[in-house]
Amino acid sequence: MGFDSFIGNTAAAxxxxxxxxxxxxxxxxxxxxAEGVGKKTLALMLAQAAVCxxxxxxxxxxxxxxxxxxxxxxxAEEDLARRRDLKESARRVEGLVYFDLQLIxxxxxxxxxxQIRVLRQVAYTxxxxxxxxxFIIDQAQDIHWQAVDLLLxxxxxxxxxxxxxxxxxNAGELRSTIRSRCQRVAFSPVDEDLILRLLRERxxxxxxxxxxxxxxxHGSVGRALGFDLPACLARRDVWLEFFHSLSGGIGPRARTPxxxxxxxxxxxxxxxxxxxxxxxTTGTELLRDMLLLLESGDSASVSHLDIVPRLKTWAAALGFxxxxxxxxxxxxxxRLQIRNVNQQLGLDSLAIGLASAAHAGRSRTGGP
Ligand SMILES: [Zn+2]
Numbered sequence: 001m002g003f004d005s006f007i008g009n010t011a012a013a014x015x016x017x018x019x020x021x022x023x024x025x026x027x028x029x030x031x032x033x034a035e036g037v038g039k040k041t042l043a044l045m046l047a048q049a050a051v052c053x054x055x056x057x058x059x060x061x062x063x064x065x066x067x068x069x070x071x072x073x074x075x076a077e078e079d080l081a082r083r084r085d086l087k088e089s090a091r092r093v094e095g096l097v098y099f100d101l102q103l104i105x106x107x108x109x110x111x112x113x114x115q116i117r118v119l120r121q122v123a124y125t126x127x128x129x130x131x132x133x134x135f136i137i138d139q140a141q142d143i144h145w146q147a148v149d150l151l152l153x154x155x156x157x158x159x160x161x162x163x164x165x166x167x168x169x170n171a172g173e174l175r176s177t178i179r180s181r182c183q184r185v186a187f188s189p190v191d192e193d194l195i196l197r198l199l200r201e202r203x204x205x206x207x208x209x210x211x212x213x214x215x216x217x218h219g220s221v222g223r224a225l226g227f228d229l230p231a232c233l234a235r236r237d238v239w240l241e242f243f244h245s246l247s248g249g250i251g252p253r254a255r256t257p258x259x260x261x262x263x264x265x266x267x268x269x270x271x272x273x274x275x276x277x278x279x280x281t282t283g284t285e286l287l288r289d290m291l292l293l294l295e296s297g298d299s300a301s302v303s304h305l306d307i308v309p310r311l312k313t314w315a316a317a318l319g320f321x322x323x324x325x326x327x328x329x330x331x332x333x334x335r336l337q338i339r340n341v342n343q344q345l346g347l348d349s350l351a352i353g354l355a356s357a358a359h360a361g362r363s364r365t366g367g368p
Contacts, residue, residue, distance in 0.1 A: 244261070
């Protein structure tokens with residue numbers, strides 16, 4: 001229990017504890033940093049510590065207020081999950097009730113106007129059970145644009161007994177008028193050693209896989225704890241088929257690409273609709289690794305550290321231009337996906353273009 005159980009980002013934890021100790025808790029705060037580095041966790045811990053009966057700058061988890069705070073958090077999480085599951089959109093915001101410690105997060109793709117309207121109603125009333133109100137808005141970058149003005153109005157006339165904590169990856173995604181009213185606490189990726197230790201303690205993963213999992217978590221505790229390694233490796237296998245068949249057709253020792261294997265792999269990649277985001281992430285990671293190996297030969301910092309020799313071979317075959325072209329193709333696919341355009345990787349045409357360009361190059365130089 002208490003801040004001692006918080007993993008990584010000790011500076012951020014020190015900052016909020018100092019605020020509690022000196023009784024200088026701001027009316028509005030902004031927690032920024034990558035996904036899974038502990039922003040929401042620390043926000044909830046801060047709120048709990050601010051109301052704990054026993055400690056000034058920590059929480060015991062046992063006193064009546066700590067227990068009540070924990071119940072409020074659990075109830076809010078449950079309520080959000082239930083609302084997200086509702087089919088009828090009108091019912092998703094029906095009968096919203098806010099506790100003194102309230103977690104607010106997107107119900108649909110957005111935090112909806114009604115959620116902020118209720119927040120505004122409640123923010124100026126005295127807290128019912130706890131000495132202070134806390135509104136923690138997770139994924140604050142997804143507050144619906146129609147609701148942002150409403151939130152801004154509340155923040156312009158800050159209620160005395162309420163603290164807002166906005167949580168989001170990039171401060172740049174928030175409107176500057178909101179940003180400027182918040183005291184910012186920045187979070188960094190968590191050290192790999194710390195994540196490795198956590199994996200050893202909490203996950204039953206065979207030793208050789210631990211290092212890979214820690215690396216692929218990219219400093220995110222949340223990602224490490226929920227990491228589905230078999231699923232990730234299955235996704236990666238399809239990419240490996242893709243690169244294998246593609247790199248056979250280009251580069252100095254080119255042979256005819258195995259088109260059958262090649263089209264099989266692109267079909268599998270584009271066919272994984274539910275996991276398409278993860279497919280793109282894995283592909284981008286692999287290309288980044290190849291660039292790194294080609295540029296510096298530094299295999300210590302690659303993500304997929306268990307397949308370095310293969311990555312080196314493909315990197316040499318594809319060359320800088322080939323890797324960059326593929327990476328641009330994936331970036332474009334990612335942009336299309338965000339805009340909800342039909343998921344089309346266009347990998348086939350991209351790769352055929354690469355293979356034929358390489359073939360033309362060899363013909364010109366009199367190669368085979
Ligand atoms: Zn307590």
